[in-house]
Protein backbone atom coordinates (compact mmCIF):
# COMPACT_ATOMS: atom_id res chain seq x y z
CA UNK A 1 0.00 0.00 0.00
CA UNK A 2 1.54 3.28 -0.93
CA UNK A 3 0.45 6.57 0.47
CA UNK A 4 -0.75 7.71 -2.95
CA UNK A 5 -3.52 5.13 -3.01
CA UNK A 6 -4.88 6.45 0.24
CA UNK A 7 -4.46 9.87 -1.29
CA UNK A 8 -4.97 13.05 0.53
CA UNK A 9 -8.19 11.89 2.02
CA UNK A 10 -6.69 10.26 5.10
CA UNK A 11 -3.38 11.65 6.25
CA UNK A 12 -0.99 8.98 7.46
CA UNK A 13 -1.23 9.58 11.27
CA UNK A 14 -4.99 9.30 10.99
CA UNK A 15 -4.57 6.24 8.84
CA UNK A 16 -2.41 4.56 11.50
CA UNK A 17 -5.04 5.37 14.10
CA UNK A 18 -7.78 4.03 11.81
CA UNK A 19 -5.84 0.81 11.23
CA UNK A 20 -4.98 0.36 14.89
CA UNK A 21 -8.66 0.70 15.70
CA UNK A 22 -9.43 -1.57 12.74
CA UNK A 23 -12.11 0.85 11.61
CA UNK A 24 -11.62 0.64 7.87
CA UNK A 25 -14.31 -1.48 6.35
CA UNK A 26 -13.68 -3.47 3.18
CA UNK A 27 -16.83 -4.43 1.25
CA UNK A 28 -16.11 -7.17 -1.27
CA UNK A 29 -18.43 -8.63 -3.87
CA UNK A 30 -18.43 -10.55 -7.13
CA UNK A 31 -18.88 -7.25 -8.97
CA UNK A 32 -18.18 -3.62 -8.15
CA UNK A 33 -19.61 -1.15 -10.67
CA UNK A 34 -17.99 2.23 -9.99
CA UNK A 35 -19.62 3.91 -13.08
CA UNK A 36 -16.52 6.10 -13.47
CA UNK A 37 -14.66 3.06 -14.82
CA UNK A 38 -15.31 -0.48 -16.02
CA UNK A 39 -16.94 -3.01 -13.68
CA UNK A 40 -14.44 -4.80 -11.45
CA UNK A 41 -14.88 -8.55 -11.03
CA UNK A 42 -14.14 -9.69 -7.47
CA UNK A 43 -13.89 -6.06 -6.48
CA UNK A 44 -13.92 -4.20 -3.19
CA UNK A 45 -14.68 -0.80 -1.69
CA UNK A 46 -12.82 0.44 1.37
CA UNK A 47 -14.75 2.87 3.56
CA UNK A 48 -13.89 4.98 6.55
CA UNK A 49 -16.14 7.31 8.54
CA UNK A 50 -18.82 7.52 5.88
CA UNK A 51 -16.48 8.08 2.94
CA UNK A 52 -15.04 5.85 0.23
CA UNK A 53 -11.28 5.49 0.65
CA UNK A 54 -10.42 3.12 -2.16
CA UNK A 55 -11.99 1.01 -4.91
CA UNK A 56 -10.29 -1.83 -6.77
CA UNK A 57 -9.71 -5.57 -7.00
CA UNK A 58 -10.45 -7.20 -3.64
CA UNK A 59 -7.19 -9.14 -3.63
CA UNK A 60 -5.15 -5.93 -3.90
CA UNK A 61 -7.14 -3.97 -1.34
CA UNK A 62 -7.15 -6.83 1.18
CA UNK A 63 -3.37 -6.85 1.21
CA UNK A 64 -3.25 -3.05 1.45
CA UNK A 65 -5.67 -2.40 4.29
CA UNK A 66 -6.10 -3.84 7.73
CA UNK A 67 -9.88 -3.72 7.68
CA UNK A 68 -13.02 -5.39 8.83
CA UNK A 69 -14.26 -7.40 5.84
CA UNK A 70 -17.89 -7.52 4.74
CA UNK A 71 -18.47 -10.11 2.07
CA UNK A 72 -21.48 -9.39 -0.16
CA UNK A 73 -21.02 -12.66 -2.06
CA UNK A 74 -22.34 -12.80 -5.63
CA UNK A 75 -23.87 -9.33 -5.38
CA UNK A 76 -23.16 -6.22 -7.43
CA UNK A 77 -22.06 -3.17 -5.46
CA UNK A 78 -23.06 -0.01 -7.31
CA UNK A 79 -23.81 3.66 -6.60
CA UNK A 80 -27.20 4.58 -5.19
CA UNK A 81 -29.52 6.14 -7.76
CA UNK A 82 -30.42 9.77 -8.38
CA UNK A 83 -33.98 10.83 -9.24
CA UNK A 84 -33.26 14.10 -11.01
CA UNK A 85 -36.89 15.14 -11.46
CA UNK A 86 -39.90 14.46 -9.27
CA UNK A 87 -42.87 16.30 -7.74
CA UNK A 88 -43.40 14.74 -4.32
CA UNK A 89 -46.18 17.19 -3.51
CA UNK A 90 -48.36 15.43 -6.13
CA UNK A 91 -48.02 12.08 -4.33
CA UNK A 92 -51.60 12.23 -2.95
CA UNK A 93 -52.69 11.91 -6.60
CA UNK A 94 -51.16 8.44 -7.01
CA UNK A 95 -53.44 6.29 -9.22
CA UNK A 96 -55.78 9.25 -9.62
CA UNK A 97 -55.21 9.50 -13.39
CA UNK A 98 -55.19 6.98 -16.22
CA UNK A 99 -52.67 7.11 -19.06
CA UNK A 100 -53.70 9.95 -21.36
CA UNK A 101 -53.25 11.14 -24.90
CA UNK A 102 -54.04 14.76 -24.17
CA UNK A 103 -51.25 16.67 -22.49
CA UNK A 104 -53.30 19.83 -21.93
CA UNK A 105 -56.29 17.76 -20.79
CA UNK A 106 -54.06 16.12 -18.20
CA UNK A 107 -52.67 19.50 -17.04
CA UNK A 108 -56.21 20.84 -16.65
CA UNK A 109 -57.29 17.78 -14.62
CA UNK A 110 -54.12 17.91 -12.57
CA UNK A 111 -54.67 21.51 -11.51
CA UNK A 112 -58.25 20.71 -10.50
CA UNK A 113 -57.28 17.56 -8.61
CA UNK A 114 -54.42 19.29 -6.81
CA UNK A 115 -56.78 21.93 -5.52
CA UNK A 116 -58.92 19.16 -4.00
CA UNK A 117 -56.11 17.59 -1.95
CA UNK A 118 -56.98 17.79 1.73
CA UNK A 119 -54.24 19.11 4.05
CA UNK A 120 -54.26 15.88 6.07
CA UNK A 121 -53.47 13.86 2.90
CA UNK A 122 -50.04 15.40 2.25
CA UNK A 123 -47.98 13.87 5.00
CA UNK A 124 -48.93 10.18 4.67
CA UNK A 125 -48.80 10.21 0.85
CA UNK A 126 -45.44 11.98 0.69
CA UNK A 127 -43.97 9.77 3.42
CA UNK A 128 -45.02 6.69 1.44
CA UNK A 129 -43.49 8.17 -1.72
CA UNK A 130 -40.19 8.90 0.05
CA UNK A 131 -40.17 5.34 1.41
CA UNK A 132 -40.79 4.07 -2.11
CA UNK A 133 -37.72 5.94 -3.30
CA UNK A 134 -35.66 4.43 -0.49
CA UNK A 135 -36.87 0.91 -1.35
CA UNK A 136 -35.97 1.55 -4.99
CA UNK A 137 -32.39 2.53 -4.21
CA UNK A 138 -32.72 6.30 -4.67
CA UNK A 139 -30.42 8.40 -2.49
CA UNK A 140 -31.00 11.91 -3.86
CA UNK A 141 -33.75 13.80 -5.62
CA UNK A 142 -34.31 16.99 -7.53
CA UNK A 143 -37.84 17.65 -6.30
CA UNK A 144 -40.00 20.34 -7.86
CA UNK A 145 -42.99 21.92 -6.16
CA UNK A 146 -45.15 25.03 -5.97
CA UNK A 147 -45.98 24.61 -2.29
CA UNK A 148 -43.80 24.54 0.78
CA UNK A 149 -45.01 21.20 2.13
CA UNK A 150 -41.95 19.33 0.88
CA UNK A 151 -39.18 21.37 2.58
CA UNK A 152 -41.03 21.02 5.86
CA UNK A 153 -41.34 17.27 5.40
CA UNK A 154 -37.70 16.90 4.37
CA UNK A 155 -36.75 18.67 7.57
CA UNK A 156 -38.83 16.36 9.72
CA UNK A 157 -37.73 13.15 7.98
CA UNK A 158 -34.10 13.29 8.97
CA UNK A 159 -33.50 10.17 11.00
CA UNK A 160 -29.78 9.80 10.34
CA UNK A 161 -30.06 6.19 9.13
CA UNK A 162 -30.63 6.93 5.46
CA UNK A 163 -28.83 10.01 4.17
CA UNK A 164 -31.51 11.18 1.69
CA UNK A 165 -30.44 14.43 0.06
CA UNK A 166 -30.90 16.71 -2.93
CA UNK A 167 -32.54 19.93 -3.99
CA UNK A 168 -36.04 21.27 -3.51
CA UNK A 169 -36.84 23.48 -6.50
CA UNK A 170 -39.51 26.02 -5.74
CA UNK A 171 -41.18 26.15 -9.13
CA UNK A 172 -42.56 29.40 -10.49
CA UNK A 173 -45.48 29.55 -12.91
CA UNK A 174 -45.76 33.15 -13.99
CA UNK A 175 -47.05 33.76 -17.54
CA UNK A 176 -48.00 37.40 -17.10
CA UNK A 177 -45.85 39.03 -14.45
CA UNK A 178 -46.94 42.57 -15.18
CA UNK A 179 -50.40 41.85 -16.48
CA UNK A 180 -53.85 42.00 -14.98
CA UNK A 181 -53.47 39.06 -12.68
CA UNK A 182 -51.60 40.81 -9.90
CA UNK A 183 -52.67 38.21 -7.39
CA UNK A 184 -50.84 35.42 -9.18
CA UNK A 185 -47.84 37.63 -9.68
CA UNK A 186 -47.48 38.67 -6.09
CA UNK A 187 -48.30 35.28 -4.67
CA UNK A 188 -45.13 33.97 -6.28
CA UNK A 189 -41.87 34.77 -4.51
CA UNK A 190 -40.97 37.07 -7.33
CA UNK A 191 -41.63 40.75 -6.83
CA UNK A 192 -40.55 43.66 -9.01
CA UNK A 193 -37.96 41.64 -10.87
CA UNK A 194 -36.41 40.12 -7.76
CA UNK A 195 -36.94 36.80 -6.11
CA UNK A 196 -37.48 36.75 -2.39
CA UNK A 197 -35.00 34.72 -0.38
CA UNK A 198 -36.22 31.15 0.10
CA UNK A 199 -37.15 29.59 3.37
CA UNK A 200 -34.45 27.56 5.02
CA UNK A 201 -34.32 23.79 4.98
CA UNK A 202 -32.56 22.91 8.23
CA UNK A 203 -29.54 20.63 7.99
CA UNK A 204 -26.94 20.24 5.26
CA UNK A 205 -28.49 17.53 3.09
CA UNK A 206 -31.14 19.52 1.21
CA UNK A 207 -30.75 22.75 -0.69
CA UNK A 208 -33.52 25.13 -1.67
CA UNK A 209 -33.55 26.56 -5.15
CA UNK A 210 -35.90 27.99 -7.78
CA UNK A 211 -37.00 26.50 -11.07
CA UNK A 212 -39.21 27.64 -13.92
CA UNK A 213 -42.19 25.52 -14.94
CA UNK A 214 -41.87 25.73 -18.74
CA UNK A 215 -41.10 28.17 -21.57
CA UNK A 216 -44.86 28.58 -22.23
CA UNK A 217 -45.91 29.28 -18.63
CA UNK A 218 -43.23 31.69 -17.41
CA UNK A 219 -42.64 35.13 -18.91
CA UNK A 220 -39.17 35.73 -20.40
CA UNK A 221 -38.15 38.31 -17.80
CA UNK A 222 -39.08 35.89 -15.01
CA UNK A 223 -37.19 33.05 -16.70
CA UNK A 224 -34.09 35.23 -16.74
CA UNK A 225 -34.56 36.31 -13.13
CA UNK A 226 -34.84 32.70 -11.94
CA UNK A 227 -31.72 31.69 -13.86
CA UNK A 228 -29.84 34.67 -12.42
CA UNK A 229 -30.86 33.72 -8.88
CA UNK A 230 -29.80 30.10 -9.40
CA UNK A 231 -26.50 31.20 -10.91
CA UNK A 232 -25.70 33.56 -8.06
CA UNK A 233 -26.45 30.80 -5.54
CA UNK A 234 -24.51 28.08 -7.41
CA UNK A 235 -27.67 26.12 -7.99
CA UNK A 236 -28.76 24.32 -11.14
CA UNK A 237 -31.59 25.79 -13.20
CA UNK A 238 -34.30 23.24 -14.01
CA UNK A 239 -37.20 23.61 -16.46
CA UNK A 240 -39.65 21.35 -18.34
CA UNK A 241 -38.74 21.74 -22.02
CA UNK A 242 -40.25 20.40 -25.25
CA UNK A 243 -42.47 17.95 -23.40
CA UNK A 244 -45.39 18.01 -25.88
CA UNK A 245 -46.26 19.05 -29.41
CA UNK A 246 -48.74 21.51 -27.87
CA UNK A 247 -45.78 23.42 -26.43
CA UNK A 248 -44.01 23.52 -29.81
CA UNK A 249 -47.14 24.78 -31.58
CA UNK A 250 -47.75 27.40 -28.89
CA UNK A 251 -44.25 28.92 -28.95
CA UNK A 252 -44.23 28.94 -32.75
CA UNK A 253 -47.43 31.01 -32.67
CA UNK A 254 -49.68 28.32 -34.11
CA UNK A 255 -52.92 26.83 -32.89
CA UNK A 256 -52.42 25.12 -29.52
CA UNK A 257 -54.79 24.01 -26.76
CA UNK A 258 -52.39 25.76 -24.37
CA UNK A 259 -53.94 29.07 -25.51
CA UNK A 260 -57.35 27.92 -24.24
CA UNK A 261 -55.79 26.83 -20.96
CA UNK A 262 -54.13 30.24 -20.46
CA UNK A 263 -57.41 31.95 -21.31
CA UNK A 264 -59.24 29.88 -18.69
CA UNK A 265 -56.66 30.91 -16.10
CA UNK A 266 -56.89 34.59 -17.09
CA UNK A 267 -53.35 34.66 -18.45
CA UNK A 268 -54.18 35.48 -22.07
CA UNK A 269 -53.23 37.60 -23.96
CA UNK A 270 -49.59 37.66 -22.97
CA UNK A 271 -47.78 40.97 -22.72
CA UNK A 272 -44.88 39.76 -24.85
CA UNK A 273 -44.56 38.31 -28.35
CA UNK A 274 -44.26 34.57 -28.75
CA UNK A 275 -40.76 33.69 -29.95
CA UNK A 276 -41.86 31.78 -33.12
CA UNK A 277 -39.04 29.29 -32.58
CA UNK A 278 -38.58 25.96 -30.80
CA UNK A 279 -38.43 25.91 -26.97
CA UNK A 280 -34.71 25.09 -27.04
CA UNK A 281 -33.91 27.94 -29.47
CA UNK A 282 -36.02 30.28 -27.36
CA UNK A 283 -34.19 29.40 -24.12
CA UNK A 284 -30.86 29.80 -25.90
CA UNK A 285 -31.89 33.27 -27.14
CA UNK A 286 -32.62 34.24 -23.51
CA UNK A 287 -29.15 33.08 -22.45
CA UNK A 288 -30.52 30.32 -20.22
CA UNK A 289 -28.66 27.30 -21.56
CA UNK A 290 -25.35 26.24 -20.07
CA UNK A 291 -23.90 23.32 -18.16
CA UNK A 292 -25.82 24.34 -15.01
CA UNK A 293 -29.20 24.10 -16.76
CA UNK A 294 -31.22 20.88 -16.82
CA UNK A 295 -33.86 20.61 -19.53
CA UNK A 296 -36.43 18.05 -18.39
CA UNK A 297 -38.15 15.82 -21.01
CA UNK A 298 -36.82 17.07 -24.39
CA UNK A 299 -39.24 14.78 -26.22
CA UNK A 300 -40.03 17.17 -29.08
CA UNK A 301 -36.51 18.24 -30.06
CA UNK A 302 -35.08 18.21 -33.57
CA UNK A 303 -31.54 18.03 -34.88
CA UNK A 304 -30.98 21.79 -34.51
CA UNK A 305 -32.21 21.69 -30.89
CA UNK A 306 -29.87 18.80 -30.11
CA UNK A 307 -26.96 20.75 -31.62
CA UNK A 308 -27.81 23.74 -29.37
CA UNK A 309 -28.05 21.56 -26.25
CA UNK A 310 -24.69 19.96 -27.10
CA UNK A 311 -22.99 23.27 -27.92
CA UNK A 312 -24.10 24.91 -24.68
CA UNK A 313 -23.30 21.88 -22.47
CA UNK A 314 -26.90 21.79 -21.23
CA UNK A 315 -27.96 18.64 -19.38
CA UNK A 316 -31.10 16.70 -20.28
CA UNK A 317 -33.25 14.78 -17.81
CA UNK A 318 -35.25 12.04 -19.53
CA UNK A 319 -38.54 10.85 -17.98
CA UNK A 320 -39.50 7.97 -20.31
CA UNK A 321 -42.29 6.42 -18.24
CA UNK A 322 -44.02 9.76 -17.63
CA UNK A 323 -43.83 10.53 -21.36
CA UNK A 324 -45.50 7.21 -22.18
CA UNK A 325 -48.18 7.82 -19.53
CA UNK A 326 -49.03 11.21 -21.03
CA UNK A 327 -48.76 10.02 -24.63
CA UNK A 328 -46.44 12.89 -25.61
CA UNK A 329 -43.94 10.77 -27.54
CA UNK A 330 -40.47 9.35 -27.04
CA UNK A 331 -37.38 11.49 -26.55
CA UNK A 332 -34.65 10.94 -29.16
CA UNK A 333 -32.30 9.68 -26.47
CA UNK A 334 -29.92 7.88 -28.85
CA UNK A 335 -29.37 11.11 -30.78
CA UNK A 336 -28.97 13.11 -27.55
CA UNK A 337 -26.39 10.60 -26.33
CA UNK A 338 -24.57 10.52 -29.67
CA UNK A 339 -24.28 14.32 -29.52
CA UNK A 340 -22.42 14.01 -26.21
CA UNK A 341 -25.18 15.53 -24.08
CA UNK A 342 -25.08 14.63 -20.39
CA UNK A 343 -28.21 12.57 -19.64
CA UNK A 344 -30.01 12.12 -16.33
CA UNK A 345 -33.21 10.27 -15.40
CA UNK A 346 -36.32 11.33 -13.51
CA UNK A 347 -39.57 9.68 -12.55
CA UNK A 348 -41.67 12.86 -12.70
CA UNK A 349 -44.63 12.64 -10.31
CA UNK A 350 -47.07 9.96 -9.23
CA UNK A 351 -49.67 11.90 -11.22
CA UNK A 352 -47.96 10.75 -14.45
CA UNK A 353 -46.21 7.58 -13.31
CA UNK A 354 -47.24 4.60 -11.22
CA UNK A 355 -43.95 4.28 -9.35
CA UNK A 356 -40.91 6.23 -8.25
CA UNK A 357 -38.18 3.94 -9.51
CA UNK A 358 -35.11 4.95 -11.49
CA UNK A 359 -34.43 1.26 -12.19
CA UNK A 360 -37.85 1.12 -13.87
CA UNK A 361 -36.95 4.24 -15.90
CA UNK A 362 -33.70 2.55 -16.98
CA UNK A 363 -35.50 -0.59 -18.16
CA UNK A 364 -38.05 1.52 -20.02
CA UNK A 365 -35.38 3.67 -21.66
CA UNK A 366 -33.47 0.59 -22.76
CA UNK A 367 -36.60 -0.85 -24.41
CA UNK A 368 -37.41 2.45 -26.12
CA UNK A 369 -33.83 3.09 -27.26
CA UNK A 370 -32.13 -0.24 -27.93
CA UNK A 371 -29.15 1.56 -29.44
CA UNK A 372 -28.25 3.14 -26.11
CA UNK A 373 -25.48 1.14 -24.42
CA UNK A 374 -26.39 -0.09 -20.92
CA UNK A 375 -23.44 1.80 -19.43
CA UNK A 376 -24.93 5.06 -20.76
CA UNK A 377 -28.31 4.25 -19.24
CA UNK A 378 -26.89 3.27 -15.86
CA UNK A 379 -24.70 6.37 -15.89
CA UNK A 380 -27.79 8.54 -16.51
CA UNK A 381 -29.44 7.11 -13.39
CA UNK A 382 -26.37 7.68 -11.24
CA UNK A 383 -23.54 10.03 -12.22
CA UNK A 384 -25.63 11.93 -14.80
CA UNK A 385 -28.22 12.79 -12.16
CA UNK A 386 -25.61 13.77 -9.58
CA UNK A 387 -23.96 16.04 -12.16
CA UNK A 388 -27.29 17.63 -13.12
CA UNK A 389 -28.04 18.43 -9.48
CA UNK A 390 -24.50 19.64 -8.70
CA UNK A 391 -23.83 16.89 -6.16
CA UNK A 392 -21.36 14.74 -8.11
CA UNK A 393 -18.57 15.43 -5.61
CA UNK A 394 -20.50 13.37 -3.06
CA UNK A 395 -22.64 10.95 -5.06
CA UNK A 396 -23.17 9.30 -8.44
CA UNK A 397 -20.15 6.99 -8.67
CA UNK A 398 -17.92 4.87 -6.46
CA UNK A 399 -14.79 6.95 -6.16
CA UNK A 400 -12.39 7.98 -3.45
CA UNK A 401 -13.74 10.81 -1.28
CA UNK A 402 -17.39 10.25 -2.18
CA UNK A 403 -20.10 9.25 0.27
CA UNK A 404 -19.93 5.60 1.30
CA UNK A 405 -23.61 4.97 0.61
CA UNK A 406 -24.21 2.40 -2.10
CA UNK A 407 -26.37 -0.54 -3.13
CA UNK A 408 -25.77 -4.25 -2.91
CA UNK A 409 -27.79 -6.01 -5.59
CA UNK A 410 -28.15 -9.77 -5.80
CA UNK A 411 -27.02 -10.86 -9.20
CA UNK A 412 -26.24 -14.54 -9.58
CA UNK A 413 -23.52 -15.37 -12.10
CA UNK A 414 -23.15 -12.68 -14.74
CA UNK A 415 -20.15 -11.90 -16.92
CA UNK A 416 -18.47 -8.56 -17.47
CA UNK A 417 -20.51 -7.92 -20.63
CA UNK A 418 -23.77 -8.59 -18.85
CA UNK A 419 -23.31 -6.86 -15.52
CA UNK A 420 -24.52 -3.44 -16.66
CA UNK A 421 -27.22 -4.97 -18.80
CA UNK A 422 -28.35 -6.92 -15.75
CA UNK A 423 -28.55 -3.73 -13.66
CA UNK A 424 -30.52 -1.89 -16.34
CA UNK A 425 -33.00 -4.70 -17.03
CA UNK A 426 -33.20 -6.61 -13.77
CA UNK A 427 -32.20 -4.03 -11.17
CA UNK A 428 -35.80 -3.06 -10.58
CA UNK A 429 -36.79 -6.46 -9.25
CA UNK A 430 -33.52 -7.08 -7.45
CA UNK A 431 -32.89 -3.93 -5.41
CA UNK A 432 -31.04 -5.38 -2.49
CA UNK A 433 -29.64 -3.77 0.58
CA UNK A 434 -28.38 -0.35 1.31
CA UNK A 435 -24.77 -0.24 2.38
CA UNK A 436 -24.16 2.83 4.50
CA UNK A 437 -20.50 3.09 5.40
Ligand SMILES: [Zn+2]
Nearest residue numbers: 087240348349
Ligand atom coordinates in the same frame (compact mmCIF):
# COMPACT_ATOMS: atom_id res chain seq x y z
ZN1 LIG B 1 -42.27 17.49 -14.00
